[in-house]
Amino acid sequence: MIPAAFDYAAPTTVDEALALLAEHGEDAKLIAGGQSLLPVLRLRLNAPEFVIDLGRIDALRGVRDDGGALVVGAMTTHATVATDPLIAQHAALVSKAVRTVADAQVRNRGTFGGALAHADPAGDVGAPALALGAQFVIAEQGGGRRTVDAGDFFVDLFETAIGEDELLTEIRIPKHTGWGAHYEKFVRIAQQWSIVAVAATVRAEGGTIAEARVALTNMGATPLRATAVEELLRGRPATEDAIRDAVSSVADGTSPPADLNGDADYRRHLARVLTRRAVLTAATG
Amino acid sequence: MTVTADRPAAEIGRDRRRKEDRRLITGSSRYTDNIVLPGMLHLAMVRSPFAHARVTSIDAAEAKAAANVVAVYTAADLDESAGVLINAWPITPDQVTPVHPVLAADRVTFAGEIVAVVVARSAAAARDAAELVDVDYDELPAALDLKEAVQDTVLAHPDLGTNKSALWVFDSAAAGTGGNVEDAITAARADGVVIEREYRQNRLIPAFMEPRSVVVDPTGEQLTMWSATQVPHIVRFALAATTGVPENKIRVIAPDVGGGFGGKLQVTPEEWLAWWIARQVHKPVKYTETRSESMIAAHHGRDQWQKLTLAATKDGRVTGLKVELTADLGSYVAIVGGGVPVLGAFMFNAIYKIPAYHFACQTVLTNKTWTDAYRGAGRPEATFAIERLMSDLADELGMDPLELREKNWITHEEFPFTTVAGLEYDSGNYEAATASAKKFFGYDELRAEQARRRAAGDPVQLGIGISTFTEMCGLAPSRVLGSLDYGAGGWEHASVRMLATGKVEVATGTSAHGQGHETAFSQIVADRLGVPFEDVEILHGDTQVSVKGLDTYGSRSLVVGGEALVKAADKVVEKAKPVAAHLLEAAVDDIEFQGGRFGVKGTDAGVTIQEVAGAVFTAHNLPDGMEPSIDAEATYDPINFNYPHGTHLCAVEVDTETGQVRLRKYTCVDDVGTIVNPLIVEGQVHGGLAQGIAQALYEDAVFDDAGTLVSGSFVDYLVPSAADLISFDAHHASTPATTNTLGTKGVGEAGTIASTPAVVNAVLDAVRQFGVEDIVMPCSPARVYAAIAAARAGDTGTTTEGAGA
């Protein structure tokens, strides 16, 4: 299908992009990899008059080591994130989750920042970012930068802390070197969006869970961090029974969606099973 | 003709790579949307968002004034020459058939129906202007749920007074083909077993890869339509019959067509609109649908409720089968829409000797997308029902499901066998296919593993499902179609031309859209005429080239079209013989044909068929009075249907914690008679299995309470890919058909027909232990989990369609 007509610019710096956002206001839309935006335009669910392409801003691409954290440029593709050695070493949960995103074509075009900014509750990048306590760097009008914690970044369905005239520049991921990680994604066919998924990363000490981070995909309007379960897991033996017991409350109080793949109760049930599996695999490899 | 007896069949049986694939996979193909004509205009459709509504006004002024827009048409602009869309198979004389206009006038009857068309100089301009057409609707109550619709409380077409379109009945006692089923059921209730079930056939979307597209060129002496269709000849006939253009002024071309699966055997509003508009504007026009439009507007398949009663003796001999179907037509009766379940009527008894049979099908109009043939068309539904019933009966009796089947099936000594539905099965060997499938599958080992997992209470349980299917294909003997009130015959046509250079040009009336006819048919002709495979060119899909034909569907191309080809090729040889005799100065009786050469018995003298063709071309030295041509054509009307069969065994792993079903092993042994090209047959089986498995586990066209198709994109309509399937273990048995020269049987639909019940039987086999009796298709994880949970909680163990969804 053919999108409605729009004007287009491809700035080469963040400042130019911000200026274009200011100029065109709510008629403007940023495009990163286009893997979520283009389907929306082609189905004519949205018809921005001006599209600002971030693809030529080199400064937004790449992964670097910044001491205690890794810094991922918003325009870094899923394919790069999935295979980047620094991410594999210090934030294995992110590599594993991103590898489950869509298919090779989509991963080659789609970006880490675009997916986070899009904030689809069934998307696979939010939960690992949340579990690892990522921070989001947002460029504001006037040249300022603001850093938002993961807990504050995801606001609602398709809604983040990024303002209309702002853009996401980078994501800082605290290093979790040596932590086991697993992303347990439940789908009916390959290349499907998550029905439910669980991101878990665990620091194990000789068969015991020293620390755990757990977050859920598609169990509500935003990714959800399971802090209560993380507490219950601390100090438990990394056995199936011990973990089962600790995670049994993981879905309490959640309001997951209902659709052709299952109702809310079924998703809550899945969250319990998948959390057990994710944590066990993260803890024991 | 003694070619096959006297020398090894060089081509038939060879796994030739497909001739057409170089073109198709390197992008040098020509699909309808690739066709660009000078001055061509583009169409965009304005479609109803409502399932049922009165159209109170249409304001197209803004659209008409938009840049590059040539015209906007609504129903008010149409005249008689726009025609109507026909139903070619009224299944009963009193069938209620709503008029199907090419544009909705004052009322829309499903979400997706076209209310206006924009004609513009580019596809983008047409699309932009379509957004500007302002249509006012007054919503009407919609008949959506099939079971409610049959009650006639809400009418899909209020003017018709009923949603019930036709009730089609077959009764073996009345037909004299068997006993009275009510007697059988009464007897079984007294001393035997009666299994009563209600199964749901989920609605499916054919989901062909190439969306539908049509180009019409009104310039020139004949009007030309290119269409992504399976049925160019039928489209031509229907255009002539409904739009007033004489048939001999119409040329319809199906160029490369990217899949159909029955979904493109329709005559469509989009084609009729393009045809009419091109004639209004006197310029070529093109319309190519979007995927979203394809999902809502191209016809859907299946969608039935099946109420079934099976009577048997206590030792497992089936004594009667009663079938009561309700079938959803959607809002119009499509070209063979009502007939699809009727095709199934002959297949519920399947491979079994069932003494008494009653079948009744009520077709029902609803405010949903129309339904028609989808790969298997009626036979998958029938096979599903009987194969599920046989497994349920085995479970009830505590018998092995294979043993129960064996007790009831027709043994190979009993062919030809006349069934309780009145068909004569010519050949088959169910014992051989089953024995071989069991061996390849490792049946006993998998049963042992199943027992171990059960005993250990493994969260992942193993299930084994069986489907010993047969089907009727090769549509169809014309007289049988006549007796069923079908609006056409079932013959097929072929012509073979020997060119001056010795090459062979063949035109077939079948119309391939991915099947590989160019390859398989070349193999047949190469063998028949003793010419190189490469020298044969197969032409199809153009009514000015393949001048006669009835197209491709119902696994008919090889068994009907291929037989026409054999007969035409044999005529060429017969016509060439006197020429050869003349050239060799021998008597015709002394000429024998072998390997492409006419020889004189007992001598070394001979001429090749190419030399004969050359001599006929120059016509310098032919027998006196002989017409200078050895070209020939043949029209073949099959004497019977064609009955492939097979044994399909499926093992699945069911994760009882999540309800997830994964295929573990899939073995099938199909008896498709003589195989012309094993590679193509394997491709047909694999693709067929994928689609049958998809019905069992993944695909579902779901409408919400407002009549909107919820699974209207591939995000929600789950078509599995290679990543979701396993490596199939596909084998063959071969009992040649006795009703055609080559002994071939159809294979286009076999995999789809057989696999759905094999998979569902496997899922149930894994979870029956908990008390689960039925799971509605598709067996999604949510449904499987809900069924297990309910059964464990002591419920009946059945799910409704809505459960868990």
Ligand SMILES: Cc1cc2nc3c(=O)[nH]c(=O)nc-3n(C[C@H](O)[C@H](O)[C@H](O)COP(=O)(O)OP(=O)(O)OC[C@H]3O[C@@H](n4cnc5c(N)ncnc54)[C@H](O)[C@@H]3O)c2cc1C
């Ligand atoms: C077939 C298919 C399957 C998919 N399956 C999955 C899946 O299984 N799991 C999954 O997680 N995702 C999936 N996706 C989505 C994929 O991950 C997308 O790439 C991603 O959601 C969006 O990234 P993008 O770079 O393409 O962003 P775009 O589509 O270009 O943009 C998305 C939105 O984010 C905004 N945006 C982009 N960049 C910025 C920025 N720097 N600052 C502020 N706003 C910005 C845009 O304005 C737009 O609103 C799938 C996509 C497709 C097409």
